[in-house]
Amino acid sequence: MxxxxxxxxxxxxxxxxxxxxxxxxxxxxxxxxxxxxxxxxxxxxxxxxxxxxxxxxxxxxxxxxxxxxxxxxxxxxxxxxxxxxxxxxxxxxxxxxxxxxxxxxxxxxxxxxxEAGLTLAVLEGNEDIESIDDLTESTSVSTRSSSTSQSYLEDNTDADIEAYPEITEAYQALLQGHVEAVLYDVPNVEFYSQSDANGEIVRVGERLTGEDxxxxxxxxxxxxxxxxxxxxxxxxxxxxxxxxxxxxxxxx
CATH class of the missing domain: 3.40.190.10 (Periplasmic binding protein-like II)
Known part of the structure; x- marks a missing residue:
């Protein structure tokens, strides 16, 4: 498609x-x-x-x-x-x-x-971030504004959060090197990484939270x-x- x-x-x-x-x-x-x-x-x-x-x-x-x-x-x-x-x-x-x-x-x-859930993703070849536990206050992470992903980052990490109105902007920020990771819903991350990102974005760590x-x-x-x-x-x-x-x- x-x-x-x-x-x-x-x-x-x-x-x-x-x-x-x-x-x-x-x-x-x-x-x-x-x-x-x-x-x-x-x-x-x-x-x-x-x-x-x-x-x-x-x-x-x-x-x-x-x-x-x-x-x-x-x-x-x-x-x-x-x-x-x-x-x-x-x-x-x-x-x-x-x-x-x-x-x-x-x-x-x-x-x-x-049934969804959240996942962390980074650029292919990034060996510094392997899970949500690797996010520090100096780590920049993009996500979608007003989403549960933004709330999760705020509640569970000290990361520097950059929230965008559209999730595509968050992916572009990662691809262009403005941030080091992106957090969002599993199905969307998988679809984007396989299509528009041509495999340059990869999931790391476990699926986070159980969401419907x-x-x-x-x-x-x-x-x-x-x-x-x-x-x-x-x-x-x-x-x-x-x-x-x-x-x-x-x-x-």
């Missing part, structure tokens, strides 16, 4: 015929709901040949089909998605969002749909239960597994 990385301006992508306008918090069959996402988290959501694609995008489309509603996507930086859920600006959000206790205080989540991705909603949204029910059905009828295997291969 040929990918195109980059930062795009906020655009709207409509899926299906617009059957009405949503009222955030309530649910009506046939209505159109706004999905907040970004476009730089391969293979979950990214731009290919000018189109927004990815596992998360197709998953939301399947859920909408199963639950009989329409969706339109709005693309933005990751931090804007979380803020949009807290202020009820958007109906739901999906962007490889890790379910955490802190986030759950301000927004609601669906059931988990992907969930679909985000404003607090007390009726749409959450509707999405959860549809997601459960997709897992039971095999359509979720088909989509998972398309993007990640057979699950372990």
């Amino acid at each position: 040929k990918t195109k990385w980059g930062i795009c301006t906020v655009v709207t992508v409509s899926i299906g015929l617009m059957a009405g306008c949503s009222s955030t918090g309530s649910f009506n069959e046939g209505d159109t709901y706004t999905v907040a996402t970004d476009n730089s988290y391969v293979p979950f959501e990214f731009i290919e040949d000018g189109e927004l694609v990815g596992f998360d995008i197709e998953l939301v489309e399947l859920i909408a089909e199963e639950a009989n509603f329409e969706v339109e996507f709005e693309q933005m930086e990751f931090s804007g998605i979380l803020a949009g859920m807290e202020t009820s600006r958007y109906d739901l959000g999906i962007a490889g969002i890790t379910i955490t206790e802190d986030r759950a205080e301000n927004i609601d989540f669906s059931q988990p749909y992907y 991705y969930g679909i985000a909603f404003p607090k007390d949204s009726e749409l959450r239960d509707v999405v959860d029910e549809a997601l459960t059905t997709l897992k039971e009828n095999g359509r979720f597994d088909e989509l998972y295997e398309k993007w990640f291969g057979e699950s372990e």
Whole structure:
């Protein structure tokens, strides 16, 4: 799969015929709901040949089909998605969002749909950093702003953290020698290292933390239960597994 990385301006992508306008918090069959996402988290959501694609995008489309509603996507930086859920600006959000206790205080989540985790990565040939334990106050590490990776670095290391709005910027900082390592979610690090980085970036150390991705909603949204029910059905009828295997291969 040929990918195109980059930062795009906020655009709207409509899926299906617009059957009405949503009222955030309530649910009506046939209505159109706004999905907040970004476009730089391969293979979950990214731009290919000018189109927004990815596992998360197709998953939301399947859920909408199963639950009989329409969706339109709005693309933005990751931090804007979380803020949009807290202020009820958007109906739901999906962007490889890790379910955490802190986030759950301000927004609601669906059931988990992907098991992730964090990993540290360095340039090929770096023998000084072999695990998270090798990070010191003089070690510069890049990551994505407002992510659990940034929180992990702040809570567990003394590293000099450089956080970027887009994870692609964090990888570029490593490739260009501005930082010595990058910390982010396992699937994205593996995908980027094998594609755009051409093997120049390699994982080191063990997988850090056990993390699950969930679909985000404003607090007390009726749409959450509707999405959860549809997601459960997709897992039971095999359509979720088909989509998972398309993007990640057979699950372990």
